[in-house]
Amino acid sequence: MTAAILTNNLTKQYGTLTALGNLDLQVRQGSIFGLLGPNGAGKTTLIRILTTLMRQSSGEAFIEGNDTRSRGRDIRCLIGVVPQENSLDRYLTARENLELHARLHKMDAARYRQRIDELMELMGLAGRQHDFPDTFSGGMQRRLVVARALVHQPRVLFLDEPTTGLDPQSRRSVWEYIRSIAGSMTIFLTTHYLEEAELLCDRIAIMDHGRLIAQGTTQELKARLSGDTLYEIEFDGETERYAALLKNMACIRSITVKGAVVNVGLEHWECLSEVVSALNGAPVRRISLRERTLEEVFISLTGAGVRQ
Amino acid sequence: MKLQGALAIWRRDMLVLRRSVLSEMVAVVAYPLTIYLAFGIGMKSYIGLVEGVPYSLFIAPGLITMTAVNAAYSESVWSLWFHRRVQFTIESYRVTPVSVSEIVVAKIFSGFTHGLVKALTVALVIFAITPFRFAPEHLLGYLAFLIPGSAFFSCAGVICGTIMDKPETIGKVEAVFIMPLIFMSGLFFPLSSYPEKVIPWIRALPTTALFEGARQALVKGSFSAMFVLQIAGMALITFVAAVWIFRLKMSD
Numbered sequence: 001m002t003a004a005i006l007t008n009n010l011t012k013q014y015g016t017l018t019a020l021g022n023l024d025l026q027v028r029q030g031s032i033f034g035l036l037g038p039n040g041a042g043k044t045t046l047i048r049i050l051t052t053l054m055r056q057s058s059g060e061a062f063i064e065g066n067d068t069r070s071r072g073r074d075i076r077c078l079i080g081v082v083p084q085e086n087s088l089d090r091y092l093t094a095r096e097n098l099e100l101h102a103r104l105h106k107m108d109a110a111r112y113r114q115r116i117d118e119l120m121e122l123m124g125l126a127g128r129q130h131d132f133p134d135t136f137s138g139g140m141q142r143r144l145v146v147a148r149a150l151v152h153q154p155r156v157l158f159l160d161e162p163t164t165g166l167d168p169q170s171r172r173s174v175w176e177y178i179r180s181i182a183g184s185m186t187i188f189l190t191t192h193y194l195e196e197a198e199l200l201c202d203r204i205a206i207m208d209h210g211r212l213i214a215q216g217t218t219q220e221l222k223a224r225l226s227g228d229t230l231y232e233i234e235f236d237g238e239t240e241r242y243a244a245l246l247k248n249m250a251c252i253r254s255i256t257v258k259g260a261v262v263n264v265g266l267e268h269w270e271c272l273s274e275v276v277s278a279l280n281g282a283p284v285r286r287i288s289l290r291e292r293t294l295e296e297v298f299i300s301l302t303g304a305g306v307r308q
Numbered sequence: 309m310k311l312q313g314a315l316a317i318w319r320r321d322m323l324v325l326r327r328s329v330l331s332e333m334v335a336v337v338a339y340p341l342t343i344y345l346a347f348g349i350g351m352k353s354y355i356g357l358v359e360g361v362p363y364s365l366f367i368a369p370g371l372i373t374m375t376a377v378n379a380a381y382s383e384s385v386w387s388l389w390f391h392r393r394v395q396f397t398i399e400s401y402r403v404t405p406v407s408v409s410e411i412v413v414a415k416i417f418s419g420f421t422h423g424l425v426k427a428l429t430v431a432l433v434i435f436a437i438t439p440f441r442f443a444p445e446h447l448l449g450y451l452a453f454l455i456p457g458s459a460f461f462s463c464a465g466v467i468c469g470t471i472m473d474k475p476e477t478i479g480k481v482e483a484v485f486i487m488p489l490i491f492m493s494g495l496f497f498p499l500s501s502y503p504e505k506v507i508p509w510i511r512a513l514p515t516t517a518l519f520e521g522a523r524q525a526l527v528k529g530s531f532s533a534m535f536v537l538q539i540a541g542m543a544l545i546t547f548v549a550a551v552w553i554f555r556l557k558m559s560d
């Protein structure tokens with residue numbers, strides 16, 4: 001099966017700045033792929049090349065087997081695009097925005113009318129379809145852009161930071177709509193919200209400074225981090241004393257103290273029983289396994305937090 | 309080139325024009341009408357006949373032509389800038405199967421249509437308030453100027469709206485190039501008012517062919533094929549340039 005998206009050595013220079021450097025990426029058909037990276041990582045640049053808005057400096061990229069350099073028109077028939085900035089026409093009503101898009105895709109009226117009805121319903125905009133988009137909330141505008149990208153039933157949908165700038169509630173509703181449209185279509189989304197990638201995507205790639213630094217499922221990425229396992233131990237007093245005791249144990253790789261809570265990183269999970277015996281008689285209120293967050297994965301890979 | 313996509317974009321622009329047609333027309337008529345009343349009627353008795361016709365008749369064709377080219381230019385330049393830099397709608401067109409050429413052709417036709425529609429409105433108003441009547445063949449001759457003239461200015465607007473990213477630059481170009489070009493080419497006075505030495509230079513301006521030729525066609529019924537060819541040639545050149553420049557801009 002051809003990959004939905006394939007890039008080989010894809011590079012883009014802006015003058016001397018390398019916005020994308022030798023990027024190799026493969027996205028399976030029908031999957032939801034998340035590209036995670038801080039601002040300036042090169043996410044938008046990659047989407048612009050894949051959606052034929054911009055040419056790469058070198059390397060190649062294919063959408064369902066079509067070369068971005070020579071088969072632009074074929075690619076544009078296959079894709080739907082939700083750009084980082086809403087590109088709605090504020091002089092057209094919500095519905096007219098979608099109708100124009102349908103005509104640009106050469107759909108005939110009988111077909112697009114029905115399709116637009118469905119999409120308006122699906123995106124929860126049916127009641128507002130004859131209003132102008134600048135009267136919409138941020139979340140509704142975003143959903144309208146998503147609806148517009150879906151009018152012609154694309155095979156690959158690109159979403160560039162679909163929820164940036166939205167309040168948590170609208171963000172959640174956009175997530176729900178994205179999940180509801182996933183299926184046979186390939187979805188490629190970029191984000192700098194770890195939660196978003198984790199929640200929506202089958203596979204995640206992390207990039208920074210134009211380079212891919214990791215790729216895999218959320219589980220794989222988290223597992224890559226930890227040869228060690230993190231536990232949280234909460235004490236009811238004498239925290240310092242027990243922390244000092246734990247610090248001297250051979251199988252403990254790392255230890256941090258925060259108030260009454262001590263975080264310990266174990267060499268491997270078998271050490272846990274050793275720790276438990278060492279704490280015999282101590283006022284332990286709770287011992288719990290701590291899940292790695294994607295943020296920690298990110299920090300360990302890029303050496304810094306997410307630049308917002 | 310298939311024009312289905314261009315047609316869809318042009319129809320969008322016409323829908324938007326239709327929606328605001330009343331306020332647009334009031335705004336469009338106000339300016340030439342003010343000039344017409346102030347100069348054509350207010351100063352009529354001081355000026356008397358110019359080239360053998362009353363002054364109000366002398367300036368009427370120029371005011372209509374001015375409306376056409378101004379409207380064509382403004383619509384194109386602002387629309388291109390707005391859709392490119394503010395709304396990013398051009399980008400939303402560009403991720404569909406329509407070609408870049410179709411987009412620019414649509415925009416040129418929209419500006420052109422704005423020019424013709426607005427000029428027609430001003431013409432109707434001027435005809436309504438004056439006793440002058442023109443023979444149909446004079447009107448046809450006049451249209452032969454107005455059409456390529458609007459096309460020329462629409463293409464020029466598209467070029468400016470494609471290369472200029474800042475609205476202040478657009479305003480400056482309008483003040484420094486477009487308005488002088490219009491006013492210097494015999495809108496309010498005959499070319500013979502210029503000093504002998506300057507006349508060949510003024511004659512070389514594309515707007516002179518347009519304003520002079522259009523007036524002679526409408527007022528006197530004398531049709532200068534030379535002027536028409538000149539303005540049509542300019543329209544063709546700027547059309548090719550506009551398409552080329554827009555494509556270039558979109559590919560970087």
Ligand SMILES: Nc1ncnc2c1ncn2[C@@H]1O[C@H](COP(=O)(O)OP(=O)(O)O)[C@@H](O)[C@H]1O
Binds near residue numbers: 017042
């Ligand atoms: N048109 C451009 N000209 C020059 N530099 C650019 C241009 N677009 C983006 N960049 C630079 O390329 C880098 C990647 O930008 P971008 O792809 O927008 O990142 P992201 O979408 O991940 O925030 C940034 O350093 C940005 O400043």
Ligand SMILES: [Mg+2]
Binds near residue numbers: 043044045084160161
């Ligand atoms: Mg971006």
